[in-house]
Amino acid sequence: MKKKAAIGIDIGGTNIVIGFADIDGNTLDKVSFKTASYEKVEDFIVKVSQEINNMVLDNNDMYQIIGVGIGAPNGNYYKGTIEFAPNLPWKGTIYLAELIESKVNMPVVLTNDANAAAIGEMVYGGAKNMKDFLVITLGTGLGSGFVANGELIYGHDGFAGELGHIIATDNGRECGCGRKGCLETYVSATGIKRTVFEFMSDYNYKSDLRDMSFHEVNSKIIYEKALEGDEVCIRAFDYTANVLGRKLADAVAITSPEAIFIFGGLAKAGGLIIDATKKYMEESLLAIFKNKIKVLPSALDENNAAILGAAALAFQNFKE
Amino acid sequence: MKKKAAIGIDIGGTNIVIGFADIDGNTLDKVSFKTASYEKVEDFIVKVSQEINNMVLDNNDMYQIIGVGIGAPNGNYYKGTIEFAPNLPWKGTIYLAELIESKVNMPVVLTNDANAAAIGEMVYGGAKNMKDFLVITLGTGLGSGFVANGELIYGHDGFAGELGHIIATDNGRECGCGRKGCLETYVSATGIKRTVFEFMSDYNYKSDLRDMSFHEVNSKIIYEKALEGDEVCIRAFDYTANVLGRKLADAVAITSPEAIFIFGGLAKAGGLIIDATKKYMEESLLAIFKNKIKVLPSALDENNAAILGAAALAFQNFKE
Numbered sequence: 001m002k003k004k005a006a007i008g009i010d011i012g013g014t015n016i017v018i019g020f021a022d023i024d025g026n027t028l029d030k031v032s033f034k035t036a037s038y039e040k041v042e043d044f045i046v047k048v049s050q051e052i053n054n055m056v057l058d059n060n061d062m063y064q065i066i067g068v069g070i071g072a073p074n075g076n077y078y079k080g081t082i083e084f085a086p087n088l089p090w091k092g093t094i095y096l097a098e099l100i101e102s103k104v105n106m107p108v109v110l111t112n113d114a115n116a117a118a119i120g121e122m123v124y125g126g127a128k129n130m131k132d133f134l135v136i137t138l139g140t141g142l143g144s145g146f147v148a149n150g151e152l153i154y155g156h157d158g159f160a161g162e163l164g165h166i167i168a169t170d171n172g173r174e175c176g177c178g179r180k181g182c183l184e185t186y187v188s189a190t191g192i193k194r195t196v197f198e199f200m201s202d203y204n205y206k207s208d209l210r211d212m213s214f215h216e217v218n219s220k221i222i223y224e225k226a227l228e229g230d231e232v233c234i235r236a237f238d239y240t241a242n243v244l245g246r247k248l249a250d251a252v253a254i255t256s257p258e259a260i261f262i263f264g265g266l267a268k269a270g271g272l273i274i275d276a277t278k279k280y281m282e283e284s285l286l287a288i289f290k291n292k293i294k295v296l297p298s299a300l301d302e303n304n305a306a307i308l309g310a311a312a313l314a315f316q317n318f319k320e
Numbered sequence: 321m322k323k324k325a326a327i328g329i330d331i332g333g334t335n336i337v338i339g340f341a342d343i344d345g346n347t348l349d350k351v352s353f354k355t356a357s358y359e360k361v362e363d364f365i366v367k368v369s370q371e372i373n374n375m376v377l378d379n380n381d382m383y384q385i386i387g388v389g390i391g392a393p394n395g396n397y398y399k400g401t402i403e404f405a406p407n408l409p410w411k412g413t414i415y416l417a418e419l420i421e422s423k424v425n426m427p428v429v430l431t432n433d434a435n436a437a438a439i440g441e442m443v444y445g446g447a448k449n450m451k452d453f454l455v456i457t458l459g460t461g462l463g464s465g466f467v468a469n470g471e472l473i474y475g476h477d478g479f480a481g482e483l484g485h486i487i488a489t490d491n492g493r494e495c496g497c498g499r500k501g502c503l504e505t506y507v508s509a510t511g512i513k514r515t516v517f518e519f520m521s522d523y524n525y526k527s528d529l530r531d532m533s534f535h536e537v538n539s540k541i542i543y544e545k546a547l548e549g550d551e552v553c554i555r556a557f558d559y560t561a562n563v564l565g566r567k568l569a570d571a572v573a574i575t576s577p578e579a580i581f582i583f584g585g586l587a588k589a590g591g592l593i594i595d596a597t598k599k600y601m602e603e604s605l606l607a608i609f610k611n612k613i614k615v616l617p618s619a620l621d622e623n624n625a626a627i628l629g630a631a632a633l634a635f636q637n638f639k640e
Contacts, residue, residue, distance in 0.1 A: 074608075083608070132476040146574060148475070153468040155576020156452040157612065160468070165606045166570040177606055250486040254466060254574055256475020286485045286497055288394075288403070292477065 005063035006318075007052055008310030010113065011035070011072035013087030013140070018048065019307030020055045022063065023315060025124035027304040029055055041090040041099070049103035056104070067107040068100065069314030071116030071306055076158040080110045086176055087140070109317045113137065113306065115152055115161055117298070118145025119316060120309030121261050126299030133257045135298065136163065136244075138264035138273075141176075142184035142191075148255055163251060164188070168243050186243040189219035189265055195236040196222055205231040223269045237272040244273075245280025252281070252289050263298035263305065270297070325383040326638075327372055328630030330433065331355070331392040333407030333460070338368065339627030340375045342383065343635060345444035347624040349375055361410040361419075369423035376424070387427040388420065389634030391436030391626055398478040400430045406496055407460070429637045433457065433626065435472055435481055437618070438465025439636060440629030441581050446619030453577045455618065456483065456564075458586035458593075461496075462504035462511070468575055483571060484508070488563050506563045509539035509585055515556040516542055525551040543589045557592040564593075565600025572601070572609050583618035583625065590617070 004023040010016065013035060020029040031051055038044035056065055074085040080097025082088065097108040111119075118135040121127040127135075131150040137143040142164035146153040153160045164184035165177055172181025173194060185191055196209060196217060207230050209217055226233035248260060260281075266273055278295035285293070300308060324343040330336070333355060340349040351371055358364035376385055394405040400417025402408065417428040431439075438455040441447040447455075451470040457463040462484035466473040473480045484504035485497055492501025493514060505511055516529055516537060527550050529537055546553035568580060580601075586593055598615035605613070620628060 130476070132473075132480075144574075148468055148473040148480070149471045151469045151471075153452075153575055155468070156450070156578035157576055157609075159608050160452075160574065160576035162573040162576075162606060162608075165573050167566065167604070179604075179606070246487065246490075250570070251574065253482040253485050254464075254480065254571065255473055256477055256480035256482075258476035284487070284499075286482060286499070288479050288482075289477075 002062065002064040004315070005059065005065050006311040006314035007055055007065065007068045008307040008312075008314065009048065009068065009070040010116075010306030010310055011070065011082070011088070012113070012306075013073070016048070017307055018051050018055070019304065019311065020059060021308055021311035025308055027307055029058065030304075030307065036089065039089045041094055044090070045099050045103060049100060052100070052104045056106075065106065067109065067314040067318040068104065069116070069310040069312065069317070070096065070100075070108065070110040071113040071310040071313070072096065072110060073113055075110050075112040075115070077109070077111040077115065077154045078158040080108065082110075107318050109313055111152075111154070111313055112143065112161070113309075114143025115145040115154070116309035116313050117143070117263055117305060118147055118152060118309075119312045120300055120305055121263075121298060122147060123312035123315060124300060124308050126261055126296055127259065130258050132255065133259045133261065134251065134255065135261045135263055138188055138262065138266035140188060140190055142188045146255055146257075163247070166247060166250070168247055183243070183247050187240055187247075192219050192222055192236050192240045192266065193217050195239050196232055199232045199235055199239075203232065203235070207232040209233070219266055223272070226269075226272060237269065238276060241273055241276030242280045245277045245282075246284045248277065248281045248295075249284035249286075249289075252293055253286055256289065257293060259294035259296055261296050261298045263300070263302075267297050322382065322384040324635070325379065325385050326631040326634035327375055327385065327388045328627040328632075328634065329368065329388065329390040330436075330626030330630055331390065331402070331408070332433070332626075333393070336368070337627060338371050338375070339624065339631065340379060341628055341631035345628055347627055349378065350624075350627065356409065359409045361414055364410070365419050365423060369420060372420070372424045376426075385426065387429065387634045387638040388424065389436070389630040389632065389637070390416065390420075390428065390430040391433040391630040391633070392416065392430060393433055395430045395432040395435070396478040397429070397431040397435065397474045400428065402430075427638050429633055431472075431474070431633055432463065432481070433629075434463025435465040435474070436629035436633050437463070437583055437625060438467055438472060438629075439632045440620055440625055441583075441618060442467060443632035443635060444620060444628050446581055446616055447579065450578050452575065453579045453581065454571065454575065455581045455583055458508055458582065458584035460508060460510055462508045466575055466577075483567070486567060486570070488567055503563070503567050507560055507567075512539050512542055512556050512560045512586065513537050515559050516552055519552045519555055519559075523552065523555070527552040529553070539586055543592070546589075546592060557589065558596060560586075561593055561596030562600045565597045565602075566604045568597065568601045568615075569604035569606075569609075572613055573606055576609065577613060579614035579616055581616050581618045583620070583622075587617050
């Protein structure tokens with residue numbers, strides 16, 4: 001019998017990656033291209049369908065390919081749409097699953113990128129035997145995927161899991177969503193940068209970052225400087241973990257997960273973010289939840305995680 | 321064939337009610353007694369088992385009685401326990417389902433009272449055809465039951481759904497849980513009373529409540545005075561709805577429910593609480609959730625709702 005495999009697609013603001021993954025979580029082929037090269041969604045559909053059909057031709061002999069899974073910003077699981085994604089060139093509502101399905105001879109399923117990450121963690125990663133957990137993705141923004149009773153919470157409209165848009169501070173920082181004080185304006189690669197610039201105003205600590213512009217600074221530099229002992233950067237990490245820890249305590253009160261997985265660039269800061277978040281979360285938890293909820297880095301290899309999440313979505317939806 | 325029925329038990333800080341309900345939601349028999357009369361849990365077990373066995377004897381000819389469901393504060397679904405319930409006379413962890421099961425000849429299932437309310441709403445009430453909704457119970461405290469994908473979210477440990485203990489205000493009002501600023505210190509019968517006393521300090525409005533002690537005032541009086549035009553009481557309702565509406569917007573971002581049902585004494589204040597909460601929630605919602613989430617009073621008759629919720633739990637767990 002042929003081994004089962006699926007095609008996973010990760011649509012990001014910068015890159016689009018298409019990968020071929022088997023049911024054991026091995027990523028076999030992978031192609032990637034720039035999102036900005038496909039300003040018209042029609043051109044993107046042609047390109048992505050070609051790549052899918054090529055992968056099918058290349059692997060059809062060896063594998064039973066069950067379908068295509070897609071993780072995309074503002075992706076809607078029920079409708080297979082991408083809706084009003086601010087960081088993609090395609091405006092309005094795009095019926096992406098349907099459009100691709102019409103060009104390739106197999107089923108296509110789509111969800112938002114953080115939900116795909118949660119399914120990837122459940123199928124291939126650290127949540128294999130868990131029925132209740134959540135995944136936080138820290139990138140430009142903060143994404144989340146909640147799993148309860150072994151199933152992803154899509155909500156009645158397919159848009160559940162927007163933990164990045166709960167309010168961390170009333171009348172706080174301006175958010176891209178048009179409101180103020182959303183969690184992701186504090187906790188994300190962008191959020192920690194904003195904190196660094198706030199702290200350069202609040203404190204008089206020397207910092208190499210005082211010689212850099214807002215556009216030059218990024219979370220990787222903040223991490224490196226923190227390791228070198230830069231007090232502004234150390235405090236920015238501590239503050240980020242504090243805000244995240246307190247808001248995770250609220251999320252725990254709602255869904256009581258066994259574990260919280262943290263994924264993305266910032267998660268690589270390890271103790272500075274994971275351990276500190278856990279500490280602040282514990283301080284804020286209701287007594288019945290104390291000392292029993294794990295905060296862990298994602299167990300998926302970051303290079304393939306998005307592809308594996310998307311492929312896992314296909315495996316979950318197309319069992320046969 | 322005999323009609324199916326279940327026994328529902330509602331354990332509260334003041335009263336314990338045992339009811340016999342058929343599968344269509346008719347409450348047939350009902351007995352109630354004071355919680356304080358049973359300081360020792362052993363005595364309570366004897367009493368409740370007698371009542372159950374009597375109901376079985378009385379109805380066995382006509383009905384197929386499938387089991388017993390219990391709604392209780394701090395109830396744990398997985399373990400059948402009541403754990404450290406501050407308003408009950410029995411301290412520590414009580415294995416209530418097991419204790420009762422050993423005295424009656426049928427299965428017993430238990431969950432917390434707000435979860436039972438959510439299951440009651442799903443089986444008998446306004447959520448009959450919904451897969452994603454939440455129920456808020458406003459009593460002495462604020463309870464909640466979240467349903468996603470048609471299943472109640474119990475969480476990994478059976479304690480999920482503690483929306484009353486998400487933080488509404490950092491370093492806010494002292495909560496019975498030992499922390500500060502929990503939602504239920506603002507939004508509950510007790511919460512609105514605290515707000516009235518805060519507002520009597522903050523404002524100079526005349527108010528009949530200035531002649532009453534803290535212990536004399538209750539949410540029913542506040543409601544009646546609000547209807548009479550008492551500005552302190554009107555503002556207290558508005559503030560309560562504002563806090564609840566903003567926090568519901570956060571809850572919506574996580575689970576995206578089709579509807580939010582509000583249950584309990586305060587919910588009877590109708591427009592003053594339901595409509596105002598909806599208004600403030602809409603103001604706070606992320607754009608994708610605006611104008612599509614219903615805020616409704618519970619459709620269950622308040623006198624029998626707790627019994628029906630507990631019976632519905634039994635129907636859900638003991639299908640045969």
